[in-house]
Amino acid sequence: MAVTNAVSWRTEGIKYRKNEVFLDVIESVNLLANASGAILNSEIIGSIKMRVYLSVIERHAHSRVEIMVKAKSQFKRRSTANNVEIIIPVPADADSPRFKTSIGSVRYTPEVNSAVWTIKSFPGGKEFLMRAHFGLPSVTSEEIEGRPPIHVKFEIPYFTTSGIQVRYLKIIEKSGYQALPWVRYITQNGDYQLRTN
Template sequence: MSASAVYVLDLKGKVLICRNYRGDVDMSEVEHFMPILMEKEEEGTLSPILAHGGVRFMWIKHNNLYLVATSKKNACVSLVFSFLYKVVQVFSEYFKELEEESIRDNFVIIYELLDELMDFGYPQTTDSKILQEYITQEGHKLETGAPRPPATVTNAVSWRSEGIKYRKNEVFLDVIESVNLLVSANGNVLRSEIVGSIKMRVFLSGMPELRLGLNDKVLFDNTGRGKSKSVELEDVKFHQCVRLSRFENDRTISFIPPDGEFELMSYRLNTHVKPLIWIESVIEKHSHSRIEYMIKAKSQFKRRSTANNVEIHIPVPNDADSPKFKTTVGSVKWVPENSEIVWSIKSFPGGKEYLMRAHFGLPSVEAEDKEGKPPISVKFEILPAPNTVKHLTGTTDDKPSGLEFICRSFCGPESCECCCQGSRFCNLGLTEERLEIY
């Protein structure tokens, strides 16, 4: 069982648009959603599933909107939440920015999309590329007789249209990895993980079949190869075009790709990561009248690499004022609404060390709060040099003329002394990659 109805609400809980799919839940039940949400939020017990009587509210928040699905039966919660996030993705591709104003400006199109996205409470056509073939932002002419869906909806390969032709066949593949790292005050790594995704831009004619091989740990264990260069991928999620049976058999990612840009897969790596930017801080308070910070940032990666757009967020007391800054590189900005200072460094080469000093006045005298001090966080990007494909074959006359690899890594916001692992092509094996066109 899935959703009975889907609502889009503003921040005050007012219904902007809704669609009743099953008729077994009173549409006025949504009026209880916002009071329950505010009550649970005040109690600190807020959860993604709220209840009123026999009705369950499953909700997500996006910008200044709430997307809410209701159900009276025993619904598959994971399916409902996946559908709500898919609705956000489809609306965003149609309207670029999904917010209250874009909802008000596109009522007609949204109703059409809701009718196609779900039927009688069950997800139906959720691929935005297919939806864009017959739901456009232009006016629709009235047609007599039952409209016929495009052939791609009922095809075995519903995500790709037939008859696509390009003068020049090209495939672009981006590997984007973000590193989340939490380090204690004494320098011990408490938690580290790598969250990655492989995104592709495909401009190929016809119905090409691609095969992508990774040096996954399971593959090497099965083939008896060494484990020194293998990694264990966890929480792997594939695009619907991937043949899962083929992947289970020989760990080869075989697929007929959609046309244009899409995310082929996402994954997570539980691995130990060495901090690439090390932060040391010295904080001195003087008679509760002023406070001084000395922050040292040191890059611990190779000199040939460079970290770009480095931001070091340093928390300061809520009542701090009269800031004074001095730094050897970059700029420092005080953000009083967030009670922090942000040290920005546009380019941070490997093997370098920089220093920043900050001075604040403390007008109010209060007891020192030893609990609840937020950590220092670091965000940055490292762009490695592009790699090439060693093996590229094809049986058709038009083979891709070039492939471009871009890898970007950046930190999450939850780090104390946070690092970014740079190029991880050695982990994914993209320097020995196979991408074959048929």
């Protein structure tokens, strides 16, 4: 570990007119049913494709770091993501955290070198911004490959990414008693990571 004033985050001077991340979620639904309609096998295979255009994180005189995170919901306006957590890695030697956010709250978790942005209710079609400022008392170089990704946790009730819907659910019982069918849709994060290098 070198103790110099040079910090190798990303190449200096990368600037984009707009800081943007494009995320394509693609799903394929496979189904195998026998002649009588019984499902023998079913699965959803998905892939996520991403293009990233982000300016370099600003370092100020190698004594502080400023992080800006823009979160935008790409799902339908009538849906809402609940209990959203965006876990942003910060340098191990960061201190003196200051946060400013347009929604939710941010807490510094030095034991895992991260800032956690919590949004209880994130409506569809909305965009929110969080800025974090940290002091860097000791400046050491970092290996780019060693920088952890941003993690996102969420749950969207009444919504499926694939758009799959149950048109009807009929319960047939010979004795004739009444039964109520219920279908619940929930989309939640799996291993949802955004690499920063």
